[in-house]
Amino acid sequence: MDNRPIGVFDSGVGGLTVLKEMKRILPAENFIYVGDTARVPYGVKSRSTITKFASQIMDFLMEKDVKLIVVACNTVSSNSLSYLKSRYRVPVIGVIEPGVQLALDRTKNRCVGIIGTQSTIRSHKYKELIIRQDRKIRIFEKACPLFVPLVEELLFDHSITRLAIKGYLQEFRARKIDTLVLGCTHYPLLTRALNRFFQGKVNLISSGYSVSLVVQDILSKKRLFSGRRKKGSIHLYASDLNENFRKLSRVVLSDSSVKMQLISFD
Amino acid sequence: MDNRPIGVFDSGVGGLTVLKEMKRILPAENFIYVGDTARVPYGVKSRSTITKFASQIMDFLMEKDVKLIVVACNTVSSNSLSYLKSRYRVPVIGVIEPGVQLALDRTKNRCVGIIGTQSTIRSHKYKELIIRQDRKIRIFEKACPLFVPLVEELLFDHSITRLAIKGYLQEFRARKIDTLVLGCTHYPLLTRALNRFFQGKVNLISSGYSVSLVVQDILSKKRLFSGRRKKGSIHLYASDLNENFRKLSRVVLSDSSVKMQLISFD
Incomplete structure (x- = not known):
């Protein structure tokens, strides 16, 4: 049993669909989501920049003591996943x-x-x-x-x-x-x-559904499921709390108890 | 009379419409266009980053000995124009x-x-x-x-x-x-x-039409018109020569004599 939260991140708002699906399949878990909305899109950036940005987010999530990290971003998953897997000591799962x-x-x-x-x-x-x-x-x-x-x-x-x-x-x-x-x-x-x-x-x-199955499997094998009996919490961080992010998180998660906070990577 | 080229730049492909209009109104001029397609879009970036990127492009255009620079980008025009005007010794015209x-x-x-x-x-x-x-x-x-x-x-x-x-x-x-x-x-x-x-x-x-009128006016007042009797040339530079840039430049300029080259700002 492990009550630490699960970290999920994306370059922007898209990863919220992954978060939503994970929440549906693993309702008792706590989640921390980071959207790098100030630096989106990653798709046009070089591999070294993408890896640097992803590492900054992963460092933040590690400070929050997450037990597992989902890279809910196709660009980071395809460019930097093996590097991130080798560098961090928690399971790291990409979307691809x-x-x-x-x-x-x-x-x-x-x-x-x-x-x-x-x-x-x-x-x-x-x-x-x-x-x-x-x-x-x-x-x-x-x-x-x-x-x-x-x-x-x-x-x-x-x-x-x-x-x-x-x-x-x-x-x-x-x-x-x-x-x-x-x-x-x-x-x-x-x-x-x-x-x-x-x-x-x-x-x-x-990605949301397929990743959730993999995460469920890892939590089960490593005995990392939360022991919580009630619903877990969701905490959102964004590097730019723009209208777009607020709007989509409301629509996707349809959960008014979600906390939302600004984060800076400067 | 001044046969030096006119510089035009944008964060991406959009400024090509400005170039096209300038070419129509000032056919005897030579033009150098820079599209920062590797780092587009600028709209999500901080003012200091936008000014830095714009300065790099302006430095490149100055090395090419342009007589006037058109900032064919709304983001740069609204964030950095007064700085750029004060720092460079050629006329700098924004789109706004x-x-x-x-x-x-x-x-x-x-x-x-x-x-x-x-x-x-x-x-x-x-x-x-x-x-x-x-x-x-x-x-x-x-x-x-x-x-x-x-x-x-x-x-x-x-x-x-x-x-x-x-x-x-x-x-x-x-x-x-x-x-x-x-x-x-x-x-x-x-x-x-x-x-x-x-x-x-x-x-x-x-922007293309309104900017062209202003440029025409400046060239006239400062006696900077080219003395060329034939059509001037167009030289395009892009920091990423992707399909999008090739496609739009073909469609917008419909001129097969246009030269196209990769440029790096690293």
Whole structure:
């Protein structure tokens, strides 16, 4: 039994969807979330800068005495994960490998789509990891740069969003993918619109759900579950407490007891 | 007469619309454009960082022996312009004041809309400068965060774009503005869609056009016009020569003789 909190961080607001899913699956745990909203987006930065920023956040979380850290950010997961894993003495879990594993488990026709930001798709990280385990799988990749601003405008199921989904994903539908990896932590907020577009016939693989399963497994194996009987707490930190962050955290977590605080990395 | 080039820079690709307009109005001039595409967007960065980055670009342009520099970036213009003007010995022109001046000249009903990115609108810079000259003018402001990604996806007049315009600007239409300041250098690419939405009844004030008039005036007063009789050249530099930059520069400038080169600020 271990009552220390779990740390979760992202370059911005997207990781809140991961936090939400973890909270759903591990309700008795305490969570500390850091969003580096003053320095978002990480996707355009060099690897050394990304690793430096991530280390600053990890140091902050370690001071808060977390028992495990989830890197709820595709850019950090694909650039800096092995460095972070080697440097910190708590388990560090990224968002990419759990998503890959779940996609491989779920696909039946072995025809899988991957969507993400331009930098994630350009890195081909998901594709590489999937093909490493199954050479014969058919993979379709598509960058969807409009999805993040649409989510940040809270247009989760708006007619604009439906047009954007059609524009980006009609080829995936034509190719009859049966599994779609949401390679960006913003995208789970488009679940309803995506399900409608695919008529519910495609498995949507969200980082939040796949990571939560992995975390649950580690807590179980290492006997790190909290012994708390009541609901755990959520504490949010952001390097810029802008309207965007407040808005999305309200919408995503729909929990008014969440504490919110400014953090500085200067 | 002065055959030195004119320098133009932006945090990314948006300033290309300013370059295009300057080229149209001053065809015999040579232009050097710098887009800091590796470090875009500037809007989320601190003022000191923005000034540092802008100075690095200005130093590069000075080494290229430019006769005048246009800061084709709203973020730099609103944060660092007076510092840059005082530090460099060539004329330095930002995008905000020329746009304000042209809007004041053009409006008849003194009912003006201002659109831009979240950081530009939050700064209220355009509004302040307009009101300083005419206290009775009615100003409506609106951040339009979807417009930049729509432009970068080349969806200039797509049904998605039309829906976004309607969503953001129907209040402006209801208020019967007669002048709209495009407070972001990406937005002139939406001119056709905006004109259709406003049925051609609203003056669209683009930075490119208003800045070009100011530059023309300075060149004339200081006798700095090029003596060239043929078309001048365009040389583009970008800190990341990504697909986005190549694509937009092709579309915006539609000139295959443009030279393109990588530049590093490390």
